Amino acid sequence: MQTEAQLADRPDAGATEPEMADDVIVDVRNLRTYFPTRTHVVKAVDDVSLQLRRGRTTCVVGESGSGKSITARSILQVVDAPGRIEGGSVRLRTAPRDGREAEVVTLTDLHPRSRAIREIRGRDISMIFQEPMSSLSPVHTIGAQIIETIRLHEDVSKAEARLRAIELLRRCEIRDPEAAIDSYTFEFSGGMRQRAMIAMALSCNPQVLIADEPTTALDVTTQAEILDLMRELQSSYGMAMMFITHDMGVVAEIADDVVVMFRGKVVERGEVREIFANPKHPYTRRLLDSVIKLESRSELKPPEAEIVEAQAPTILSVRDVGIHFPGKTGFMGKQFAGVRAVSNVSFDLKKGESLGIVGESGSGKTTLGRAIASVRPPTAGSIVYSGAGAPVDLAGLTGPALANYRRQVRMIFQDPYGSLNPRMTVGQIVAEPLKMNKVATGKALQERVADLLEQVGLPPAVMERYPHAFSGGQRQRIGIARAIALDPQVVICDEATSALDVSIRSQVLDLLIELQERLDLSFVFIAHDIGVVRYFCDRIAVMRKGEIVELGPASTVCDAPTHPYTKALLSAVPTPDPTQRSMHLRARYDDSAE
């Protein structure tokens, strides 16, 4: 380890670089990558130093905007314009290859388009990305893309490269690799795509694998499988791995070393157990606290039993609801299969309760939420609402009665960027439902909007500003203000916190809890994140393939689940404790058992 003083007075690249320790393969020193904009310079990576060692996994952890991705891209000099490396060095110890001795190459001295760096990309250092769908070409087969990588770096025939590609796919546990090699990405599931991506990255036996949030877009059970695979491949290939993530659970599960980044700088680094047991920097501590906070029920909430056992009246009664997207017969008789998105779902939502609906992608949870919000009527069953006055069946509602229902049952959406109109001021956005329903006008309207913004913790002065001026968490607060504007009885949150950084997540959840107390709201809380649901909800329904497989008090579902699928789901969630790596012991749910 270099002392800070030595790092600081490093002369310009070249000449008297300090020696790299034998097991260090990549040595990043004082790296600075800036993005010049019209008015100022964004220092995305600001004086970052880190080492990647053979056979070890270095997790770079931080929230959005911390510069972790840009650091990774700077190593290979594939930073998108207008970003550029302004200073510092990245050195790589190449493997002996083609009769050449191992040598130390300073990557930052190479031109980003030079042949020299292109020979290193994909061969010595390869990279995998977050979105396996968009990171692979949609119009080329998986095989073509892997074979291309092999032939870029090695002088082998197409047939030989193809055999190797099939072997790689098999190595990455893709079923029937001989057929899979000629498939397109859109014929694969998310997990399979990421496996194909990994196969491509490994095609030239790299010394270093850089993985940029490789599991973030995947369901937890798929994430667990991919993490298993990566860990296993890393030890058998003896690679150094740089694993970028924002998820402390994943860090605890896979890291040997941890580098914590905050606003372009490294704030803390160390061995994984040390970081978790003994975080020194306040930011690391905050990050860990907010993760651990989500490991248990919120302290702001009354005890679970009090709510679950309370004889509160039922506000929403969902009975045998099924939602079926009919199949289509296309032109010339081509058949498109229908989808049974939700089938036979029943539950009661009690007044003042938070009911969590958990499931992986495709489980039908969002479709169910939309049916309750009367966006899409169910094709079977009934939804009976007994908010104010006599119970009404949602199916029979039309005209003013339906409008009235929609006033009382509101929604908060996942994407705080997409769900606010960028051309409207915050004031207009929050006022819109009030105006639409002719609740208030003029000065009264202004006052109401100001009051709503204060309730969600924003100063009324923000009314005049546009959404782009706000961070993700603040935007979600604006979305919440809009949802509660009409004094609703029931609020449906569809993944309301999943687009937010973990430290913001608990703040938004706390706000929702506070509003629930104050406004006597009932929540249907749709999420894929068990931690968030455990923190926020009183009862949890677990959905799988359109059905509720388990429904019970949150503590029971989370701590003593009965259904094997729930067990599998829970045990796939990485725990933020590196001393208790348990993912490889997880319960697996076998599809064929049904």
Added chain:
Amino acid sequence: MLAYIARRLVAMVIMMFLISIASFVIIQLPPGDFLTTYVASQEQGSSVSIQQIEFLKQKYGLDQPFYVQYWRWISGIVFNGDFGYSFNWDKPVSELIWGQLGFTLLLSVATLLFAWAVSFPIGVYSAVKQYSIGDYIVSFIGFIGLAIPNFLLALVLMYIGFKYFGQSVGGLFSPEYRDAPFSLGKLWDLFKHLWVPIIVIGTAQTAELIRIMRANLLDELNKPYVTTARAKGMSEIRLIFKYPIRIALNPFVSTVGWVLPNLVSGAVIVSVVLNLPTVGPLLLNSLQSQDMYLAGAFILLLSVLTLVGTIVSDILLALLDPRIKLE
């Protein structure tokens, strides 16, 4: 792939049938028929032989119900290649149309190739070098191309061609070759004349395609799969051609489908100004004079060619982008 093509072909046949009915309805729509116009215009003059009118009436079944007329018309076309008789020109339609249609097709294809050849490299350049001086220059020229009315450009080019090259630029042939049999000299003469209409008709299309190519490629250039390709170690030029351009090419290929209708409907004025023997003016004329079989043949054949163009572009698209077959 074969199933996809077969499905499209069957769909095309059904579509053609519907189009033939529509074409026939269109030419039948105006009150009266050609014979009434014909008789009216001939009355002052001498002899319209009653026999001739009767003969024509008989032959084309003008006194018969609609479906009988349609059947005679379409069966003649399908089984004998007989498109009927042009009363206006006093000739069988088939003698009139092929030449015009051939030139129209030639001009369309040549214009399309010109537009592609010019707009592809420029579009790619201005996307890859976005906001460079070169990008600004070609964008500026492109917008001018879009903004200038075609017929004005035609007049200007005619003037330039005549004044500085001493060439008669109207039509597709010089007077001495107009009725000459086919020869190498005639072909060369054709090429000498073809560039003016190609530029006139192609400029706006080229400018449009440049903008489309640029916008599409700009979208694709920032996609993660481009970064993936870069991180694999591909050279910049190779990866741009292999990945983003291939996907950005879709709208380019789609233009095959609409180039024909565009030329017929949009370029009539240009054809009149440049005295081009394309179908536009002739179609207009035949519609005005209720020369029903001539008009019907044009409408039908143009629709068929448009369908063929669409199918060609669909097949090319499916080859370019395998996701299309899935739908």
